[in-house]
Amino acid sequence: MHLYYSRKRPFEDLPVEVTAIWSCPNENCKGWMRDNFTFSIAPVCAQCQSEMVKCERMLAALENTSPNQLKQ
Numbered sequence: 185m186h187l188y189y190s191r192k193r194p195f196e197d198l199p200v201e202v203t204a205i206w207s208c209p210n211e212n213c214k215g216w217m218r219d220n221f222t223f224s225i226a227p228v229c230a231q232c233q234s235e236m237v238k239c240e241r242m243l244a245a246l247e248n249t250s251p252n253q254l255k256q
């Protein structure tokens with residue numbers, strides 16, 4: 185194990201990963217959501233009802249490996 189933590193703010197020590205998200209194309213709206221669910225069609229923005237577009241962001245990794253979170 186090689187842990188070289190510098191004295192950054194704690195937030196910066198969170199592991200990040202490329203995460204698929206849905207983003208609102210409306211430049212006046214900052215709506216977005218994680219692509220945690222399998223949408224058969226593009227979801228609409230909860231704030232402005234625009235059809236969202238899929239893209240990627242560097243986000244803090246979620247602990248979503250638990251099988252208990254599988255929805256059936």
Ligand SMILES: [Zn+2]
Nearest residue numbers: 208213229232
């Ligand atoms: Zn929006």
